[in-house]
Amino acid sequence: MGNEDAVIGLLKKINENLEELGRKLDRIIEIQGSSRTIAKAMTSGEMPLDVDTLLSLPDHLRRTAMAICALGEATATQVAAETSRARAAESDYLNQLVSLGLLKKRRKGRDVYFYIER
Amino acid sequence: MKAISLHSYKGGTGKTSIAANLAAIYARLGHKVCLLDYDFRAPSLSVLFKPNPRFWLNDYLNGRCEVEEALVDVGKGLGLRGAIFAGFADPSTKAIRDMMTKDRAWEMGALHRTLSAKRAVQRALGADYLIFDTSPGIHYSSVNALASSDAIALVMKGDDFDIEGTKEMVQGIYEVLGRKAGIIMNKIPMGLIGEGEEGFAKGIEDALRIPVLGVIRCYCELMAMGGRSIYALDRPDHPFSKALEGLSKRIAEM
Numbered sequence: 604m605g606n607e608d609a610v611i612g613l614l615k616k617i618n619e620n621l622e623e624l625g626r627k628l629d630r631i632i633e634i635q636g637s638s639r640t641i642a643k644a645m646t647s648g649e650m651p652l653d654v655d656t657l658l659s660l661p662d663h664l665r666r667t668a669m670a671i672c673a674l675g676e677a678t679a680t681q682v683a684a685e686t687s688r689a690r691a692a693e694s695d696y697l698n699q700l701v702s703l704g705l706l707k708k709r710r711k712g713r714d715v716y717f718y719i720e721r
Numbered sequence: 722m723k724a725i726s727l728h729s730y731k732g733g734t735g736k737t738s739i740a741a742n743l744a745a746i747y748a749r750l751g752h753k754v755c756l757l758d759y760d761f762r763a764p765s766l767s768v769l770f771k772p773n774p775r776f777w778l779n780d781y782l783n784g785r786c787e788v789e790e791a792l793v794d795v796g797k798g799l800g801l802r803g804a805i806f807a808g809f810a811d812p813s814t815k816a817i818r819d820m821m822t823k824d825r826a827w828e829m830g831a832l833h834r835t836l837s838a839k840r841a842v843q844r845a846l847g848a849d850y851l852i853f854d855t856s857p858g859i860h861y862s863s864v865n866a867l868a869s870s871d872a873i874a875l876v877m878k879g880d881d882f883d884i885e886g887t888k889e890m891v892q893g894i895y896e897v898l899g900r901k902a903g904i905i906m907n908k909i910p911m912g913l914i915g916e917g918e919e920g921f922a923k924g925i926e927d928a929l930r931i932p933v934l935g936v937i938r939c940y941c942e943l944m945a946m947g948g949r950s951i952y953a954l955d956r957p958d959h960p961f962s963k964a965l966e967g968l969s970k971r972i973a974e975m
Contacts (some may be wrong), residue, residue, distance in 0.1 A: 651829040652863040658897050665897075667866065673836040721830060 633661075652705045652719050667696040671706060676718040723845040724851040725972055726759075726870040727939065730887040731859040737765045738943075739965065740854040742953040745806050747971045751802035751952070752849040752912040755792065755842040759835075759866045760856040761820040764810035769949060770795045775813035779820060781838065781881045782831045788838040789845055799954055806846060828861040840954070850973075859890060867894060872901045872975040874968075876951040877925070878908040891929050901975045902936050904936035905968060911941050935968040936973075937961060
């Protein structure tokens with residue numbers, strides 16, 4: 604009986620983990636989907652980083668984009684200080700925004716600055 | 722500093738009056754307040770203060786001046802311990818038409834300048850509160866202000882039957898921007914508060930899923946003033962002023 608209970612407990616744990624994994628995959632698919640929608644809009648014409656675009660961005664990118672809107676031009680470290688998130692994560696999000704055509708970046712010495720082209 | 726937007730789904734809810742009275746209440750307590758008229762389609766703050774500014778907020782958004790240059794010290798002579806610096810939207814027809822024809826690229830710059838203004842009034846002015854009086858509905862200028870705010874006070878009046886439209890706005894803008902929001906029920910006729918204020922507020926809260934910060938009744942004498950008086954200063958013992966005092970505390974805590 605003891606063994607059966609242990610197996611049932613283990614199977615429940617595995618099931619919980621699988622459900623959690625499923626939720627995370629759904630989130631990734633959702634983020635990729637919204638990025639694709641934005642990328643499509645980018646290639647189809649003008650899409651400046653105004654509030655309309657901001658509202659259509661996924662949450663994680665919106666916070667980064669808002670920080671750049673406020674700072675004007677900033678490094679990943681400066682954006683991380685603004686959003687209270689990790690610098691590495693902000694660097695990734697900033698580069699995603701560059702790929703989407705919403706931001707530009709330029710190097711000044713050892714630092715990379717991200718900005719909105721007006 | 723706390724940045725607050727007074728916003729509504731429809732017009733005529735009393736945003737400007739509430740914004741000016743809140744500014745006066747905070748300034749009376751000794752705070753520095755910056756009050757910005759972001760209703761470029763129907764500017765009305767100038768009716769109350771009759772300013773003669775060197776620059777309008779339109780000039781600031783068009784890059785013709787710094788935000789500090791567009792601010793007027795309207796608290797002078799009002800017997801306040803603190804101060805009110807107000808920025809006004811140009812009420813001329815030409816300026817309103819000009820603001821209505823702006824494109825997305827300009828609005829992108831306006832968002833940046835609105836966010837920069839928030840930083841400037843905090844750093845240069847040492848403001849404790851920034852209050853945006855916005856235009857109703859989902860216009861660029863109001864959403865730019867909402868995006869630049871820490872909290873949103875949604876002003877509704879007794880005959881706002883379009884709960885679905887308001888709900889759409891709350892979910893599509895406030896929630897997406899991740900801003901704290903609360904409802905101010907204004908101009909509510911006595912008869913409408915059938916089962917008491919609590920029951921009335923609960924119905925709205927359940928529908929919109931944001932808290933009601935306060936219910937202000939309808940006062941004919943207030944309407945008769947046509948927005949030319951700051952009741953919190955002129956008649957501090959009036960129930961409207963008392964209601965706003967309570968609201969000012971709840972908004973500060975948002």
